[in-house]
Amino acid sequence: MVRPTLKDIAARAGYSISTVSYALNEKSTLPLSDKTKSTIRRIAREMGYVPNGLARSLQAGSSHTIGVLLDKPLTTPRYAAIVQGLSEGLTERGLHLALLHKAPAARWIEAVRGYQLDGLIFIGHDDHEVPVELAGLVTKHGVPFVALDCGAFDEERGYSTVDFDYGAGVEMLMTELEGRGIRSVYYLRPDLVSRAERIRERAVLSALGERPDIGLRVVPTGIDAQVLRRVDEDRDQQSAYAQELLGRVERALEKDDADPARTALLCSWGADVEVVYQVAQRHDSRFTVAALASGTLTVGLWPNLVYSKLPLEEAGRECARLIVAQSGPGKEHERLLLKPELDPGQPAGTNS
Amino acid sequence: MVRPTLKDIAARAGYSISTVSYALNEKSTLPLSDKTKSTIRRIAREMGYVPNGLARSLQAGSSHTIGVLLDKPLTTPRYAAIVQGLSEGLTERGLHLALLHKAPAARWIEAVRGYQLDGLIFIGHDDHEVPVELAGLVTKHGVPFVALDCGAFDEERGYSTVDFDYGAGVEMLMTELEGRGIRSVYYLRPDLVSRAERIRERAVLSALGERPDIGLRVVPTGIDAQVLRRVDEDRDQQSAYAQELLGRVERALEKDDADPARTALLCSWGADVEVVYQVAQRHDSRFTVAALASGTLTVGLWPNLVYSKLPLEEAGRECARLIVAQSGPGKEHERLLLKPELDPGQPAGTNS
Helix, strand or coil, X not given: CCCCCHHHHHHHHCCCHHHHHHHHCCCCCCCCCHHHHHHHHHHHHHCCCCCCHHHHHHHHCCCCEEEEEECCCCCCHHHHHHHHHHHHHHHHCCCEEEEECCCCHHHHHHHHHCCCCCEEEEECECCECCCXXXXXXXXXXXXXXXXXXXXXXXXXXCCEEEEECHHHHHHHHHHHHHHCCCCEEEEEECCCCCHHHHHXXXXXXXXXXXXXXXXXXXXXXXXXXXXXXXXXHCHHHHHHHHHHHHXXXXXXXXXXXXXXXXXXXXXXCHHHHHHHHHXXXXXXXXXXXXXXXXXXXXXXXXXXXXXXXXXXXHHHHHXXXXXXXXXXXXXXXXXXXXXXXXXXXXXXXXXX | CCCCCHXXXXXXXXXXXXXXXXXXXXXXXXXCCHHHHHHHHHHHHHCCCCCCXXXXXXXXXXXXXXXXXXXXXXXXXXXXXXXXXXXXXXXXCCCEEEEECCCCHHHHHHHHHCCCCCEEEEECECCECCCHHHHHHHHHHCCCEEEECCCCCCXXXXXXXXXXXXXXXXXXXXXXXXXXXXXXXEEEECCCCCHHHHHHHHHHHHHHHCCCCCEEEEEECCCCHHHHHHHHHCHHHHHHHHHHHHHHHHHHXXXXXXXXXHEXXXXXXXXXXXXXXXXXXHCCCCCEEXXXXXXXXXXXXECCEEEEECCHHHHHHHHHHHHHHHHXXXXXXCEEEECCEEEXXXXXXXXX
């Protein structure tokens, strides 16, 4: 790749390197004759000179790049949607998005303190919050930092946070199910009990406490930290897990001889919706399938499917806004709690 | 954010800035007493000095960052998988991934020639190849560049290319369908005729030419450039499109009173699988649903579902390998053609 330097231009133009540098620097206050300037700039153009962006970033003390810490695969739709929102939000603000992977916290902090990154956005999830060491270094050095979905809404941190109001989503969904005449809820509960899981479980129990006509059955999905890791790392494991879950749901329904018209299969995890809906299909889709955090099937296409939908792309865009606000003079921290939306689809049969 | 400079350290240590700079530079050959070095380094540590990464990049003439040009949303699983592979491949090689969005070609070339990016990876798709202007600038300036899925396998370009062997995928799938006793194929054909679409159509016709027992029906999906844009931009449009497609397939099957056991619904686009499979479900999943480029439903979970699966993550990892090879001394170009795999799932009923 040919990249002419100031030296090359100076040689061609017959001026000193510093004169060339002044002539090409818009901001230079040094008086140079218009003839000198125009000659040097013409020659620079002819030689295809491009100013060194790293030098400019060095001067500006900014790489215009935000690091995004994500320890989950983008092949999980949830994270793809978040990163899509982040990407849009950062691009709007003239910033680049750099996807970062697992590394010691100190390394990312050094990248920011060493001007390679302007800030960090940490994408947490159900069972993953900002590591203590990282949080400590962030606050110690005042690094621009935003944590997404780390359950931080209830307490002030030294940085901005964006979280999802899982509880509101559950209440919203339960109201919808009650309105549809559901009297029995099968709660597909991961064995992996995470923070978000606990929030959802408490919300489910509160909602049922206010709805004495609705009964609950708990169906353990059998997913724990180890299974989850396998499923994340090896896509073939997804199908093995699916078969296992399929069997568990089928057995639970058969045991009770459940009435499809009054029964909802409630997925705590969106990834379970595809499996669970298949069970419903085997009963002519008369069972209602509900999900507390969206799912991979398109609501509105499949009958009796209803979601509490997390605003994932919006969350990404908000993180982009907040990381810029943090880098600004004010450096204010914000704590956002985003409400899920109800994605009700349509009652049975309207599209068959 | 506190970022102590060489000047701060010099002041505290009582040495000149240049001495401090020498003492902190591992590579410096200038002889300094061990005492001086150790004193300065200790003070730098105490003050939490971090070397300026931009200065080091400037010295090295490399940002260790590869720009990825993608004009599609990551919420489309296909692109999420490619970027995941890219991200893994680049990280392995100590490189960062910067997601770039639509901008004039010249701007990205300048970013590379201006040392902000070490190279560019262009992610094309069915109806999107490397723009002529970009290709021209890449070859003119010898910019490290890899084009993915741009149908470039048949001709040498000034850069490396990675493509999918759609034709082989079709042949593989047709052989599988014939083996399953399929005698009638309903080809769900997008109205948008793209490069990859043409390849697949020619492959379908060749495959049928060798299989006189198999008949073909063409069902236009109704998707054209305009509809596609709407669907990409507005997720609600997806469900509207789905309803339309649903009706078209239903009508075609009813008209012929097709025999489910011997009929396959062949999706050219993975995004159509979810809709089309739903039609099959309404007929107790006795219809076979096949897809030429994977789909959003999990094979192995749903009966009579079979895919020709594109190696998307592998393609991403290969692009990472090739961009590094391009930046190296050899600067060789490679042209890769990756074969899809058959993802056969299982015959009907084995999991019900």
